[in-house]
Amino acid sequence: MLSWEQSPSVALMQRERAWVEIDLAALSDNVQQILSLLSPRTELMAVVKADAYGHGAVTVSQTALQAGATWLGVATIPEGIELREAGIAAPILVLGATHTAEQIRAIAHWQLQPTLCTPKQALVYSEAVDHRASLPVHIKLDTGMSRLGTAWQEAVEFVQLVQRLPNLAIASIYSHLATADDLDPTVLRQQQQRYEAALCACGFDPHAPTPTSPRFHLANSAATLVDSSLHYDLVRTGLILYGLYPADHLKDRVNLKPVLQVKARVTQVKMLRPGTGVSYGYKFICDRKTHLAVIGIGYADGIPRNLSNKMTALVHGQRVPQIGAITMDQLMLDVSQIPAVQEGDVVTLLGHEGNQQISADDWAGLLGTISWEILCSFKHRLPRVAVGNVRPIPPPISGISRPSDA
Ligand SMILES: *Cc1c(COP(=O)(O)O)cnc(C)c1O
Numbered sequence: 001m002l003s004w005e006q007s008p009s010v011a012l013m014q015r016e017r018a019w020v021e022i023d024l025a026a027l028s029d030n031v032q033q034i035l036s037l038l039s040p041r042t043e044l045m046a047v048v049k050a051d052a053y054g055h056g057a058v059t060v061s062q063t064a065l066q067a068g069a070t071w072l073g074v075a076t077i078p079e080g081i082e083l084r085e086a087g088i089a090a091p092i093l094v095l096g097a098t099h100t101a102e103q104i105r106a107i108a109h110w111q112l113q114p115t116l117c118t119p120k121q122a123l124v125y126s127e128a129v130d131h132r133a134s135l136p137v138h139i140k141l142d143t144g145m146s147r148l149g150t151a152w153q154e155a156v157e158f159v160q161l162v163q164r165l166p167n168l169a170i171a172s173i174y175s176h177l178a179t180a181d182d183l184d185p186t187v188l189r190q191q192q193q194r195y196e197a198a199l200c201a202c203g204f205d206p207h208a209p210t211p212t213s214p215r216f217h218l219a220n221s222a223a224t225l226v227d228s229s230l231h232y233d234l235v236r237t238g239l240i241l242y243g244l245y246p247a248d249h250l251k252d253r254v255n256l257k258p259v260l261q262v263k264a265r266v267t268q269v270k271m272l273r274p275g276t277g278v279s280y281g282y283k284f285i286c287d288r289k290t291h292l293a294v295i296g297i298g299y300a301d302g303i304p305r306n307l308s309n310k311m312t313a314l315v316h317g318q319r320v321p322q323i324g325a326i327t328m329d330q331l332m333l334d335v336s337q338i339p340a341v342q343e344g345d346v347v348t349l350l351g352h353e354g355n356q357q358i359s360a361d362d363w364a365g366l367l368g369t370i371s372w373e374i375l376c377s378f379k380h381r382l383p384r385v386a387v388g389n390v391r392p393i394p395p396p397i398s399g400i401s402r403p404s405d406a
Contacts (some may be wrong), residue, residue, distance in 0.1 A: 014383035016265070020263075021260070021262075021263055021385050022387065023257070023259050023260075024386050025387075025388030025389050028063055030254075030257060031046070031068055032068065033254040033255060034224065034241070037228070038228075042233060043070045045069065045093065046069040047237060050075065054260065054302075054375045055384065056384040058088070061083055061088055062086075065090050070090060072093070073236050075095050077098060077106050077107065080094055080110060081106065084112075093138055094107065095236075098114050104129060108133075113138060114137055115137075117150065119150070126167050126168050129168070133167070137168050139159060143175040143198070144177075145191075149176070152195065155198035156198075160202075172234070173204075176220065180219070181250065191218075192230060204216070215234050218230055220235075220237065221241075222246035225240065225246070225254065239371065240256055242259045242375060243259045260350070260375060260378075262349040264297035266343050267294050267343060269335070279332060284323040288336075290334055291336040291339065297330070297382075301378065304377065307367065308326045310322070313348060314351070316340065316345070317354035317356060318337065319356050320333050320335050321334050
């Protein structure tokens, strides 16, 4: 996997065709903004699943931890291992379900912390883990998302089972929200009530934790912005870390900066006569003399082909239309308004130049999807190039310290 930790000459080569620029200073600022919303009780988990939403998991994790996050969240075991191999020692919660003996061995070996979704899974874990150590585990309750977890009404049985089982220590009890970004808070508050009722039934007070009680957490990015009653001991933020807002009505809480930009170079310029067709299928025909720029980036890099003839790009600080079908490795822009464009010029597909900005929200709007999916769509063919003044802390020389947490 490509990372920013490469020699300057390689870093220069990384900007030859097309690349994703990761602004570590913006990321660090976003962490600070999020921390400013949290009380001293609440810790910040940087959710870095899916290669940190396409930003590069190792670099993002190092920067987020340096800026004040204390937990990392991943979806899968290999994602956790990648962070451990990079020398990251912070506690890592695996948000997805894991069951097999092989997975449990990997969890224990790499000191990752699993999510237990069912009593059966808890039994399997208790039998499989090493008897000398007690493994920190995280109990997942389903309070209305209808995804992972045991129904909140069955929390007492589930929690008591895990408390009785040898080799396991409950590090947290958590749940996940389905509609935290909705303007209508009805479902959000219903889930919160169910979560708190389940914890109370288990003998915990989510608002008055004791030194021995597990951590409690419920909030994703949206809930983190909604209000502090949803924060408890930990918030699990993905999207806002990367500088995007989960919803328009949550924009006034913090001042976030997008971390990711997508850039590519002009590889050829040409003048087309009126009536000339552009790209596969002639989905665009020039209605006038057109100054065309070919850009070295395409759908194999993660530019959605459905943006053909819809998207714009920034060239010399000006917004220009993309024309014709986007192809696997290249796309075309109408740069008639900018006669000075030359081969080698840098174009911004997603990001900002001067006072112009094209955001993942703009693309999501054009495509009828969400910004989360846009961020995750950029392929590894695009090198991730770190910019900004924050340097990640160097990895520790020797092994991993055990998250002292249970
Ligand atoms: C992905 C995920 C998050 C982060 O969601 P955002 O909306 O990006 O903040 C938090 N918790 C769980 C369980 C997740 O799967």
